[in-house]
Amino acid sequence: MKIRIKDNSIRFRLTQSEVSELGRSGIVSSFTEFVDRPFIYAIEKTKDAVLSAAFIENRIVMKMPEAMVEEWISTDIVGFDGQAGLVKLLVEKDFVCIDNTLEDQSDNYPNPNLKC
Numbered sequence: 001m002k003i004r005i006k007d008n009s010i011r012f013r014l015t016q017s018e019v020s021e022l023g024r025s026g027i028v029s030s031f032t033e034f035v036d037r038p039f040i041y042a043i044e045k046t047k048d049a050v051l052s053a054a055f056i057e058n059r060i061v062m063k064m065p066e067a068m069v070e071e072w073i074s075t076d077i078v079g080f081d082g083q084a085g086l087v088k089l090l091v092e093k094d095f096v097c098i099d100n101t102l103e104d105q106s107d108n109y110p111n112p113n114l115k116c
Contacts (some may be wrong), residue, residue, distance in 0.1 A: 001030045002094060003041050003060070008086045010053065012043060012062055012092035022064070023073040043091065045069045051082030051089050060092060 002013040014028065022028045022043055029042030040059040045066050052063045068080050072093075079092025 001028060001041065001043075009088040010060065010062070011090040011092065012041070013092055014043070015094050019073055019093060023069055051080055051091065052091055053084040053087060062089060064091060067084070 001015070001018050004011045004013075014022070016075060018028045022045060027042060027044040029040060030039040031040045037058055039082075042059065043062045043064055046063045048063055048065050050065065051068065054061050054063070064080070072080070079090060081091075082089045
């Protein structure tokens with residue numbers, strides 16, 4: 001899972017197995033290990049009606065409605081957006097990059113813009 005934070009926007013990108021895990025277990029998370037403690041970022045399936053997020057201590061949690069998760073895993077929908085206060089939220093499937101990259105992309109979704 002990747003996150004991108006810029007000013008008042010947060011974007012989460014999930015691989016195929018992470019989307020499957022979210023559907024199966026209701027949560028997917030990752031972390032960056034800092035010297036004194038980890039920075040944790042997660043997505044949790046909820047009974048809520050809208051996409052939301054919370055930041056508590058060293059943890060960002062995007063809360064994704066159950067209906068969105070079910071639609072996301074069973075269709076070609078790329079992602080969903082929402083807002084939590086002033087923060088814009090986006091969660092999307094991670095596609096294979098068109099340009100060359102050293103990053104492992106073996107679990108990413110096929111890029112619809114690639115013509116083979």
